[in-house]
Amino acid sequence: MKCSVCGNRIKKSDAYFGDERTFYEKKPLCETCYYEDEPCAVIYYNKNEEPCVISGTRNETEGDFSVKWQSTDPWRGHYETKSESYSLINTAELLAWHESEEMLKHFDERIRELFDESGIEYARIFARSSNVFYQSYDLYVKKDQELVGRLLVAKAKAEVDYENPKWYRNIIFDDQALNKLTELFPEEKIVTDYDAMKIAEKYGDEMIPELQKRLAKYK
Numbered sequence: 648m649k650c651s652v653c654g655n656r657i658k659k660s661d662a663y664f665g666d667e668r669t670f671y672e673k674k675p676l677c678e679t680c681y682y683e684d685e686p687c688a689v690i691y692y693n694k695n696e697e698p699c700v701i702s703g704t705r706n707e708t709e710g711d712f713s714v715k716w717q718s719t720d721p722w723r724g725h726y727e728t729k730s731e732s733y734s735l736i737n738t739a740e741l742l743a744w745h746e747s748e749e750m751l752k753h754f755d756e757r758i759r760e761l762f763d764e765s766g767i768e769y770a771r772i773f774a775r776s777s778n779v780f781y782q783s784y785d786l787y788v789k790k791d792q793e794l795v796g797r798l799l800v801a802k803a804k805a806e807v808d809y810e811n812p813k814w815y816r817n818i819i820f821d822d823q824a825l826n827k828l829t830e831l832f833p834e835e836k837i838v839t840d841y842d843a844m845k846i847a848e849k850y851g852d853e854m855i856p857e858l859q860k861r862l863a864k865y866k
């Protein structure tokens with residue numbers, strides 16, 4: 648038989664098979680491809696510092712979690728995580744070298760403390776995207792602990808100033824784009840990405856015509 652990844656011939660007795668809930672589920676694989684497929688996500692359970700991995704061929708979470716590639720265009724996308732036994736209660740974007748990194752680190756430390764104190768069973772999943780500077784951080788708790796989990800997330804967020812829009816600048820718009828929008832929409836007092844996003848919400852389908860109108864006047 649042939650390895651489904653590299654195409655090399657493998658003896659039937661030497662074949663590995665993709666784990667359940669992976670892209671190569673039940674497909675024959677050589678040993679190298681089975682073990683060395685790049686992880687799509689790493690999972691940390693509770694206090695455990697040993698990561699579990701989900702790749703295209705392996706799923707070390709015993710079916711607790713799975714990932715799915717979500718493409719935004721042919722070249723870009725990210726892995727979305729899913730679970731049937733755990734509830735997703737928070738998602739954050741981890742941006743390398745972004746000023747929000749430090750705040751998210753505090754949030755992560757604090758929420759783990761709170762969960763550990765309250766006996767919450769949780770899992771933290773770091774999933775890859777096509778952008779090497781960006782990964783997502785998904786926080787899950789056991790389904791029957793969702794309500795308490797959410798309350799503790801709210802508490803940790805308040806403590807680390809998580810919701811402050813100041814963290815969310817330059818994620819969608821760079822300074823130049825943001826300054827331009829500020830000039831085009833003076834009445835909106837745009838400071839952060841969040842403010843700019845609110846305009847998009849406000850104008851809805853009229854956003855592009857409105858922008859074009861203002862750009863024409865601006866020249």
Ligand SMILES: [Zn+2]
Pocket residue numbers: 650651652653654655676677678679680681
């Ligand atoms: Zn192979």
